Amino acid sequence: MDAAVPLDPPDADADAALVAGPAPDVDDPTVAATPELDAFEPLDSLGAIAAFLGVEDPGELVAVTEVLDDRNLFPTGAALLAVLLDDDDAVLDGIEGFGPPRWFPFDPRDASSAVPLMGWLGVGAGAGVAGVPGPLALRIGLGPLGTTLEVFGTGEAPQAPADALAALTELRRDVHPLRGRVVRVSGAAGNLSYRLVPPQAAGRERLVLPAAVWDVVDHHVHGFLAAGDRLVALGMGMHVGVLVVGAAGTGKTALCRVLAEELRDEATTLLVDPVTARDSLAELYALASLLAPTLVVIEHVEGAGPTRGTDAPLALAQFLTALDLADDALGPVVTVFTTGEVAAVDASVRAGGRLHSVVELPLPDLRARRAILDALLDAATTALGSDAVDGIDVAALARATEGATGADLHHIVRLALVGADGPITTASLLARARAGGWSGGDPGLYL
Numbered sequence: 001m002d003a004a005v006p007l008d009p010p011d012a013d014a015d016a017a018l019v020a021g022p023a024p025d026v027d028d029p030t031v032a033a034t035p036e037l038d039a040f041e042p043l044d045s046l047g048a049i050a051a052f053l054g055v056e057d058p059g060e061l062v063a064v065t066e067v068l069d070d071r072n073l074f075p076t077g078a079a080l081l082a083v084l085l086d087d088d089d090a091v092l093d094g095i096e097g098f099g100p101p102r103w104f105p106f107d108p109r110d111a112s113s114a115v116p117l118m119g120w121l122g123v124g125a126g127a128g129v130a131g132v133p134g135p136l137a138l139r140i141g142l143g144p145l146g147t148t149l150e151v152f153g154t155g156e157a158p159q160a161p162a163d164a165l166a167a168l169t170e171l172r173r174d175v176h177p178l179r180g181r182v183v184r185v186s187g188a189a190g191n192l193s194y195r196l197v198p199p200q201a202a203g204r205e206r207l208v209l210p211a212a213v214w215d216v217v218d219h220h221v222h223g224f225l226a227a228g229d230r231l232v233a234l235g236m237g238m239h240v241g242v243l244v245v246g247a248a249g250t251g252k253t254a255l256c257r258v259l260a261e262e263l264r265d266e267a268t269t270l271l272v273d274p275v276t277a278r279d280s281l282a283e284l285y286a287l288a289s290l291l292a293p294t295l296v297v298i299e300h301v302e303g304a305g306p307t308r309g310t311d312a313p314l315a316l317a318q319f320l321t322a323l324d325l326a327d328d329a330l331g332p333v334v335t336v337f338t339t340g341e342v343a344a345v346d347a348s349v350r351a352g353g354r355l356h357s358v359v360e361l362p363l364p365d366l367r368a369r370r371a372i373l374d375a376l377l378d379a380a381t382t383a384l385g386s387d388a389v390d391g392i393d394v395a396a397l398a399r400a401t402e403g404a405t406g407a408d409l410h411h412i413v414r415l416a417l418v419g420a421d422g423p424i425t426t427a428s429l430l431a432r433a434r435a436g437g438w439s440g441g442d443p444g445l446y447l
Contacts, residue, residue, distance in 0.1 A: 043093075043096050043099070045094070045096060045120050045139060045141075046058045046061075049061065049122065049137040049152050052122040052135070053135050053136075053137060053153070053154050054135070060154075061152050061153070061154065062153045062155060062158045062161055063151065063152045063161055064150070064165050065143075065148055065151075066148065066149045067143075067146055067147070068140070068148065071283075071286075071287070073147060074104075074106045074117075075173070075175070076140065076168070076172055077104065077140070078172070078175045078176065079130075080115065080121055080138060080140070081116060082171060083121065083129055083138070083171075084116070084121055086127055087127030089126070090122060090127070091122040092120075093119060094119050094120075095118060095119055095139060095141045096141075097141075098118045098119070100119070101118065101119030102118035103117070104118075106177045116140070117140055117147075118140060120137055120138065120139035120140075121137065121138045121139075122137045123135065123136055123138075128164075129151075129164040129167055130167035130170065131167055132160055132163045132164040132167050134160075135153075136151060136152065136161065137152040138150070138151050138152070138164075139152070149168075151164045151165045151168075173291075173330070176290065178268060178291060179268055179291055180265045180266065180267070180268060181196055181197075181264070182196070182197040182260045182264055182268075182269045182271065183195065183196060183197065183270055185270050185284060185287075186272075186276050187276055187279075187280055188276070189279055189280065191280075192280055192287070197260070199264065200257060202254070202258050202261045203258065203261070204258055207251055207254055207258060208251075208364060209255070213359055213361065216242065217255075220240055220242050220357050221240075222262070224240045224334055225263065225295065225332050226293075227332065228293055228331045232331075237327035238289075238292070238326065238328065238330075238331060238332050238333055239323070239326035239329060239332075239333050239334075240332075240333075240334045240356045240357075241323070241334075241337065241354050241355040241356055242355070242356065242357045243301075243345065243359065244256075244337065244338045244339075244359045244361065245340070245341065245342050245359065246340070246360065246361030247340060247361075247363065248407070249405030249406060250362070250405050250407075251361050251406055252299070252338040253299065253338070256297045256299070256336060256338065259297075259336065260297070267293040267294060267295055268288075268292075269294070269296075270284065270287065270291075270295070270297065271297050271299075272297060272298045273300075274299065277298045281323075282321075282322045284296065285322050285333070288329065288333045289329035289331070289333065292330050292333055293331050294329075294331070294334075295333075295334050296333060297335075297336050297338075298336070298337050299337075299338045300338065300340075301337035302339050302340075302345055320354070323335075324354070363405060364404070364405070364409075366399065369402075369404065369409060370394055372406050372410075373392075373394050373397055373409055373413070374394055376410060376413045377389050377392055377394070380417060380424075384417075387423055388423055388424065389423055390422075390423035390424065391426070392424070392429060393426040396426060396430065397429050397430060400430055400434065404433075412432045412433050413429065415432050416429050416432050
């Protein structure tokens with residue numbers, strides 16, 4: 001099995017931008033290439049493919065072609081890599097204009113995430129392509145219409161190339177580089193780019209929320225995403241919408257982070273800002289459908305969906321249409337919208353079965369404030385040592401912070417720690433609390 005770089009499966013858990021856009025630039029220094037790239041013999045890939053398939057005249061080959069758009073370029077490379085790794089006797093060779101096979105990393109900082117995107121791959125009768133018997137050959141190259149994938153076979157099995165191309169479509173979905181990841185999505189006018197979010201310390205124990213919130217999360221998010229096979233069998237809609245409502249600092253963002261980490265590797269999570277949701281919702285849900293089961297998080301949804309009475313009725317209609325089409329996804333898709341106020345979300349977004357549950361995150365009561373402060377002070381003691389905290393009267397501090405959010409409490413403790421010459425005390429924390437002006441913590445971060 002010939003290859004240009006080590007055939008380690010893609011691994012891009014680093015927080016790095018993914019390559020997006022047209023076919024990769026072959027002059028890009030991040031592109032993996034063999035040292036002898038500038039000294040290759042002229043290639044006749046079609047002749048080599050014919051020889052591999054045992055056909056004397058290349059004109060007798062049976063072939064099907066697909067033009068690869070930006071969305072399925074790297075998934076196609078990942079599918080070819082999977083086929084290559086499945087056949088110990090596979091042949092990987094170069095094509096005209098590129099020399100040896102060219103590999104491109106979907107994570108530019110990680111060469112092991114490279115997939116073959118310029119070259120041809122031959123598989124024998126034993127392995128085949130995703131269940132379609134070989135021998136077959138697959139070639140990715142540049143054509144008049146852009147980057148193309150060609151599947152070649154022989155007249156002995158004329159249907160095999162078309163069957164293999166159909167099988168590759170499903171394989172692309174299974175081995176998609178974004179599957180099972182937490183991904184921050186951004187872009188405008190349908191031109192999306194992606195950034196992988198590395199694993200984070202975000203568990204339920206870091207949040208103080210009413211039990212009813214977790215009941216909704218377990219039923220409408222985890223339960224729905226796990227019910228994909230049953231939903232398909234029943235022919236029911238594939239989309240559920242959950243609206244999370246709460247003032248800034250009550251834990252909306254933190255709740256979404258917990259969900260993303262709980263679903264990592266089991267489902268794909270797409271984190272979307274309101275501008276991207278407004279401008280590229282159709283493309284976003286096409287991706288969510290492809291990667292299903294998928295959690296889509298759209299924060300500050302009031303900024304994503306135009307409201308009635310504005311000068312953008314078409315944009316609102318497109319927004320609503322995209323939400324409705326999510327019911328036809330290939331698998332379950334859950335959208336968690338966040339907002340500071342229910343009334344800020346257009347009534348049409350809240351109607352028509354687009355939202356199936358509304359979760360309100362209240363300001364923490366006295367008991368909740370004590371729990372949050374206990375956790376914050378325990379974390380400070382663990383990180384800085386027992387000398388950093390001096391016998392805090394948590395009950396008094398909780399009583400003095402009525403109306404504070406979790407982020408406010410975080411900010412009070414943080415300011416006290418930063419400004420302390422010695423250990424923080426009840427007096428120093430109460431002084432910070434009574435000074436007011438709590439805002440300044442990371443919105444939505446409870447702890």
